[in-house]
Amino acid sequence: MNLAEARIPIMLDKERMMIFNANTMEKFEQATGSFFMDTVAKIYEAMKPYLDQARERQKENHTKELMINSFEMSRKISMSSLTALVWAAVHEYDEKDEPHWPLTLSQVRRYINTTTVPQVFMKFLQGQIENTPTKEEMGESPALATDHQQNVSAEPPVLKDLEHGGERSIALPEDAFA
Numbered sequence: 001m002n003l004a005e006a007r008i009p010i011m012l013d014k015e016r017m018m019i020f021n022a023n024t025m026e027k028f029e030q031a032t033g034s035f036f037m038d039t040v041a042k043i044y045e046a047m048k049p050y051l052d053q054a055r056e057r058q059k060e061n062h063t064k065e066l067m068i069n070s071f072e073m074s075r076k077i078s079m080s081s082l083t084a085l086v087w088a089a090v091h092e093y094d095e096k097d098e099p100h101w102p103l104t105l106s107q108v109r110r111y112i113n114t115t116t117v118p119q120v121f122m123k124f125l126q127g128q129i130e131n132t133p134t135k136e137e138m139g140e141s142p143a144l145a146t147d148h149q150q151n152v153s154a155e156p157p158v159l160k161d162l163e164h165g166g167e168r169s170i171a172l173p174e175d176a177f178a
Contacts, residue, residue, distance in 0.1 A: 005019050005020055006019075006020040006127050006128075006131040007019050007020075007127075008020070008089075008123050010086065010120065010123050012086075012090065012108060012111040013103070013107070013110075013111060016090045016102075018086065018089035018123065018124070019090075020089060020128060020130070021131070024091070025088070027101065028085060028087075028088035031088065031105065032080070034081070039081055039085065040085070040128060043076075043077055043082075043121070044125065046076040047077070077117065079109070079112070082112065082117065082121065082124075083105060083108050084105060085124055086108055086112065086120060086124060087103065087104075087105045087108040089124070089127065090103060090108065
């Protein structure tokens with residue numbers, strides 16, 4: 001069976017697995033009333049300047065660590081959105097292959113604070129990136145920009161390279177998690 005999901009470990013009450021699939025998306029939408037992909041895009045757009053600055057410092061210092069100011073990050077990401085994203089992703093499957101969520105939203109909130117936000121955020125983004133379909137999976141080339149997409153912001157979204165393909169999206173550089 002070929003499952004369409006990425007799995008990323010995260011430390012909460014113990015090491016748990018964040019699973020990125022449609023169950024995650026639907027559970028987040030049920031819990032918050034917000035569209036999953038809209039929320040992920042808004043968080044990334046708010047954090048993009050800080051991620052870019054951190055990548056520049058990473059290059060200047062010749063380090064593999066991506067250091068992000070936790071105070072700035074916590075000012076840009078709503079804790080309710082971040083904790084709901086993590087909570088929805090931390091689910092397991094029973095013997096009938098039915099999903100269940102071992103923690104409540106309140107329990108997840110106990111394990112996330114302003115000092116752990118950058119790590120949690122980066123782990124979440126890593127899972128999103130790993131769950132992005134490849135060109136072979138999509139069976140098509142990257143989407144072309146429309147006038148509407150070009151007018152959404154002053155800086156158009158990054159078009160994925162032909163090797164990875166897929167629709168136009170917000171893409172992190174390949175070394176974002178190096």
